[in-house]
Amino acid sequence: MEKLIITAAICGAEVTKEQNPNLPITPDELAQAAYDAEQAGASIIHLHVRDENGNPTQSEEVFREVIEKIKAKGCKAIIQPSTGGAVGMTAEERIQPLNLRPEMATLSTGSVNFGDDVFLNSPEYIEFFASRMKELGIKPEIEVFEVGMINNALRLVKKGLIEPPLHFDFVMGVPGGIPGEVEDLLHLVRKIPEGSTWSVAGIGRYELPLAVMAIIMGGHVRVGFEDNIYYSKGVLAESNAQLVERIVRIAKEVGREIATPDEAREILHIKR
Ligand code: KMH
Ligand code: ZN
Numbered sequence: 001m002e003k004l005i006i007t008a009a010i011c012g013a014e015v016t017k018e019q020n021p022n023l024p025i026t027p028d029e030l031a032q033a034a035y036d037a038e039q040a041g042a043s044i045i046h047l048h049v050r051d052e053n054g055n056p057t058q059s060e061e062v063f064r065e066v067i068e069k070i071k072a073k074g075c076k077a078i079i080q081p082s083t084g085g086a087v088g089m090t091a092e093e094r095i096q097p098l099n100l101r102p103e104m105a106t107l108s109t110g111s112v113n114f115g116d117d118v119f120l121n122s123p124e125y126i127e128f129f130a131s132r133m134k135e136l137g138i139k140p141e142i143e144v145f146e147v148g149m150i151n152n153a154l155r156l157v158k159k160g161l162i163e164p165p166l167h168f169d170f171v172m173g174v175p176g177g178i179p180g181e182v183e184d185l186l187h188l189v190r191k192i193p194e195g196s197t198w199s200v201a202g203i204g205r206y207e208l209p210l211a212v213m214a215i216i217m218g219g220h221v222r223v224g225f226e227d228n229i230y231y232s233k234g235v236l237a238e239s240n241a242q243l244v245e246r247i248v249r250i251a252k253e254v255g256r257e258i259a260t261p262d263e264a265r266e267i268l269h270i271k272r
Contacts, residue, residue, distance in 0.1 A: 001256060003257045003258060003259035003263050004220060004221065004251050004256045004257065004258050004259060005197075005221075005268070006043060006044070006220070006221050006222075006258065006259075007044040007045070007046050007169075007201075007222035008034070008040075008046065008241075008244055009201065009222055009226035009227055009240075010030060010034060010037060010045060010046070010047070010225060010226070011024055011030060011047070011048050011224075011225060012225060012226025013056035013082070013085060013086035013226075015226065015229055016054070017054065022225075022236065023225050024225075024240070025050040025054050027069050028069065030047070030049065031069035031072070032073075033239065033241070034047075034075055036239060037077075037244050038077045038261070039241065040241040040248065041245070042077060042240075043258075043260060043263070044077060044080050044222075044264060045075070045077045045080065046106070046141075046224070047063070047079055047081045047097075048082045048086075048226065049062045050062075058082075058085045058089060058094050058095075058097060060096040060097060060099050063081055063097040076261040076262070078104050078265065079103070079104075080103075080105060080141060081097035081102050081105050082094075082097070082105070083095060083105050083108075084106055084108050084143065087117040087118065091124075091125045091128050091129070094129070095128065095129060095132060098129075098133065098138060101138065102138060103139060103270050104138060104139045104141055104268070105138050106143050106169070107126070107140035107143065107162075108145065109126055109142055109143070109144065109149040109153045109156070110152050112145040112174065113177070114145075114175075114176050114177070115176060119145070123152075126152065126156065127161060130161040131161055134161055140162055141167050141199075142169065143171055144169065144171065145171050145174055145177035145178065146177050146178050147187065150168070150188070153168070165195045165196055165269055166196045166197075167197045167198070167199075168199070169199045169222060170185065170188045170198060170200045172184060172200060172201070172203065172206055180202050180203065180205075180209075182209075185210060185213055185217075189217065197219075197220065197267060198214075199222050200214045200221060200222065201223075201227050202228070203228065204228050204230070205228075205233070207223055207227055207243075211223060211247055215247070215250060215251050223247055224244075225237065228243070231246075
């Protein structure tokens with residue numbers, strides 16, 4: 001089986017320090033969290049950034065500062081900025097980190113209810129992000145919150161905006177999106193084209209069981225405070241690295257080796 005790529009989603013746009021005081025939000029905290037997650041075994045850092053008040057921002061400048069700090073620590077992980085940002089942001093706001101030409105970035109291929117909000121990804125938005133990624137040679141991670149989003153991604157392939165082999169991330173258990181049960185994961189995996197790679201990001205209590213499923217099935221895993229702030233029921237996680245370490249232990253126990261950042265690049269066909 002392919003080595004396991006672990007993505008650490010270290011901050012997200014929605015979680016607050018009030019919910020978990022260990023959440024990294026300043027550039028220094030984010031750089032340290034990325035470094036610790038990589039040391040623990042993460043080969044991708046899924047990145048959101050915050051402004052000086054701790055609110056989500058897609059500011060190119062803030063992304064630049066955080067990415068520089070991460071690299072200054074000697075991190076080799078693939079840095080994957082979000083183009084999803086936070087609900088309510090415009091496409092122009094959300095697209096900014098692509099100007100920094102990261103190796104990879106997220107591409108959500110459909111709209112979905114998101115708690116009490118709507119995470120809006122109109123066909124126009126999707127094509128706007130995909131075209132820019134193509135132009136700059138950025139590998140999209142296709143974020144799938146609902147099964148129809150897979151078909152939307154295949155439409156982009158037909159239009160020549162994204163190129164196989166595709167890499168999907170199934171974000172499961174968002175209130176408003178696909179549930180996080182085993183049968184839902186099996187369905188999603190069956191629907192993607194052969195030769196694709198996939199990871200799963202289970203929200204909240206779905207994080208761990210879905211990660212275990214992915215390890216066994218040959219998929220890849222995303223964990224981190226963006227998706228889940230708990231280590232176990234009622235016990236807050238101490239760090240993103242702590243969540244990564246547990247995945248590494250489980251994977252090793254069942255004989256799945258962990259991919260280094262360069263091995264992850266190879267698995268994902270990232271050329272740079
Ligand atoms: N914060 C969510 C509304 C992504 O990073 O691309 C969207 C999100 C997806 O987190
Ligand atoms: Zn995200």
